[in-house]
Amino acid sequence: MYDLLIKNCGQVVTMSGSMPRCGKEMRELAVIEDGFVACEGERIVAVGFMGDFEKKSGYFEGKIGKKTRIIDAGGKVLLPGLIDCHTHLIFAGNRAGEWREKLAGKSYLEILAGGGGILSTVMATRAALKKDLLRSGLSHLREMLAYGVTTVEIKSGYGLDLESEMKILDVAGELGRVQPVCVVRTFLGAHVVGPEFRGEEGGSASDAARYLKYLVQKVLPEVRGKADFVDIFCEKGAFDLKQSEKYLRAAREMGFGVKIHAEQINNLGGCKMACKLGAASFDHCDHLTVADIKALGKLSKGAKGGKKANFCNEPVAVLLPLVPLFLREHVFADGRAMIDNGLAVAVSTDFNPGSCPSKNIFLAMSMACLKMGLLPEEALTAVTVNAAAALRLFDRGVIEKGKRADLVLFDVQNYQEIPYWMGDSKVAKVVCGGKVVLTAS
């Protein structure tokens, strides 16, 4: 017996097929025109054409009863629940004052000297009570749900010591239990060098090495069971390529999946290093050259292996177009070259107080089209099936029998409109784990 039946969908954008989608496969959305989806419990149990639904008794006989909730989509468009695969959602305070000063012409160094920048968020987050972080996290997740996001990755990284990093991971775990959006946790203690480890120069290479040693010896053992992934910010002023590699290797040996923030501001070779280590994703990529992208394309083909399984551990390039936009940078990742060279691309907001205070995944999709060269169908693949693969979650991001029933109904005629309405949410209904959790007024 169905618990939920959504019928008369103008389009069911199933994304059924290989996971992740690489290169030109990113344009294959496997759309069912005039379709339906049926769910039992948390799972999808049937997907097909309305014409077949009415003709084939297996689809309806004995399947619809008093407890079946039937939604007539009236021609609206159904997609898998959206996945925001890179956020720093738990923090205290905000940096609006600092932003104003930047707009008025203050330099980054002047802002740091005035107590601003990431360490101001670290101090505010350390001082915050768990219940206050929980309250602000809940409000962010409510807004994300309204954008059709049903799974979100949350990184720690505003604690930078054992106690505060654990507090953030605990709050992220609690958030996953008390509201409908699924939460995946990533440990980003290696965001920048912790304040206690900074010498007079404020974070030299030896400070960074001492801090990473502390993370590996004292913190990572405590992170077990509280995070699936370990991430590092490989960048000038944070951690260099060698340090990043050593740290991620140690994390991998401890059983964590690994991710990297790389090539955001400078090209240090972090993306390539992470791919060789078997990272789930390499994120930012704004300063990757076309030659680097070609090399990565070849590397990831090696990772792909045979095509027998319909999912594989291909590393996913996670692009974050709202960051250069907010920072008024002019270099955006070359998403077009990445796709043309066979890479799997995901798009995310990077929601955080310093470089992207927006959690608008529709704006991220539109900007990925406008500034990174993605086509609308590629942008949709990038926030569903490929974002799921960036989190190594192969049970979602796709509308297929047996997958998690995370679904979003959009009040549009054609899926192309979703990134087209530039930042507008056309979400009509959101289903998480088979339950309707949001209906737009």
Ligand SMILES: [Zn+2]
């Ligand atoms: Zn980030």
